[in-house]
Amino acid sequence: DVKVTQSSRYLVKRTGEKVFxxxxxxxxxxxxxxxxxxxxxxxxxxxxxxxVKMKEKGDIPEGYSVSREKKERFSLILESASTNQxxxxxxxxxxxxxxxxxYEQYFGPGTRLTVT
Amino acid sequence: xxxxxxxxxxxxxxEEAPVELRCxxxxxVSVYLFWYVQYPNQGLQLLLKYLSGSTLVxxxxxxxxxxxxxxxxxxxRKPSVHISDTAEYFCAVRRRNxxxxxxxxxxxxxxxxx
Numbered sequence: 611d612v613k614v615t616q617s618s619r620y621l622v623k624r625t626g627e628k629v630f631x632x633x634x635x636x637x638x639x640x641x642x643x644x645x646x647x648x649x650x651x652x653x654x655x656x657x658x659x660x661x662v663k664m665k666e667k668g669d670i671p672e673g674y675s676v677s678r679e680k681k682e683r684f685s686l687i688l689e690s691a692s693t694n695q696x697x698x699x700x701x702x703x704x705x706x707x708x709x710x711x712x713y714e715q716y717f718g719p720g721t722r723l724t725v726t
Numbered sequence: 727x728x729x730x731x732x733x734x735x736x737x738x739x740x741e742e743a744p745v746e747l748r749c750x751x752x753x754x755v756s757v758y759l760f761w762y763v764q765y766p767n768q769g770l771q772l773l774l775k776y777l778s779g780s781t782l783v784x785x786x787x788x789x790x791x792x793x794x795x796x797x798x799x800x801x802x803r804k805p806s807v808h809i810s811d812t813a814e815y816f817c818a819v820r821r822r823n824x825x826x827x828x829x830x831x832x833x834x835x836x837x838x839x840x
Contacts, residue, residue: 614769641826650735652816652830653770660826668827700769704826714760715828717769 613637614718616701622724629688631721633701640706642684643715644668644676647698659684660706691725698722728753730817730831738837741809747802747834749791749817758820759800760828761791765813773815776800787811812838 617632635642641660645653645668655668657676665676673695677685684703688695699722702715733748751757758777762770774785781793791802800817817831 643827645830650832652730652732652832654830655827658827702770706826714772714775715770715826717762717771719767719769 614701614703614716616699616718616721618721619719620722620724622726623688623691624726625692627688627691627725629691629723629725631686631688631699631701631723633684633686633703633718634682635684635701635703635716636682637703637716638681639703639716640681641704641715642678643702643704644674644684644686645700645702646670647700647720653700656686691723693725696723696725728757728819728821728829730819730829732815732817732831732834734834735832736835736837738839739807740839742806744805745803745807745811745836747815747817747836749800749802749831751798751800751817751819753798753819759791759793760818760820761785761789761800761802762816762818762830763813764816764833770816773802807836807838809838809840811836 614635644656659665659678675687700720701718704715729752731750739745760775761773763773764770774783776793784790789804814833814835818828821827
């Protein structure tokens with residue numbers, strides 16, 4: 611089974627702190643994603659990576675950056691956390707399109723971040 | 727840009743009753759469509775998907791969805807729900823010419839009551 615793990619289930623940080631959210635997948639997937647989930651808004655894509663050191667902005671990249679130094683690990687960084695970044699953050703991974711089970715994304719359990 | 731609309735934010739239903747969760751998408755070209763389920767305190771899991779072929783797709787736990795191109799809909803149905811189906815359900819569409827990126831709807835919380 612594909613496994614996507616996230617470093618913390620719950621995290622509380624203060625405004626202005628630098629925050630790192632880590633995601634690791636064990637299935638050698640090329641693609642990795644970071645979403646935030648807010649009630650009524652569904653999942654919104656923050657950043658996407660299709661290879662090591664490669665990244666693309668999603669729909670709401672402002673206030674975030676990412677790092678992918680190894681294929682299995684994708685980090686989301688909040689440079690200076692703000693209260694409006696309080697949310698559930700979900701990481702996902704997938705194979706590149708055209709292979710078995712194309713387009714299916716496998717999700718981690720999520721990190722609930724509270725910024726006070 | 728594509729968008730996905732889930733018309734109901736919450737759907738309360740009694741156990742063993744039928745249910746339909748509605749999903750409409752905006753696209754003038756062929757699409758790939760998905761339903762994901764999120765059980766309490768868990769990440770999302772793929773429930774079923776439509777890529778091509780038969781417009782009616784089924785999951786292993788009794789859900790089905792029908793792709794309707796003319797109405798740009800992909801509604802999810804189950805003839806008889808169980809308490810264990812209580813979860814949030816998300817409809818998603820693969821973005822055209824965007825690799826593997828998905829656009830998600832706002833989610834529908836299914837609440838099954840005894």
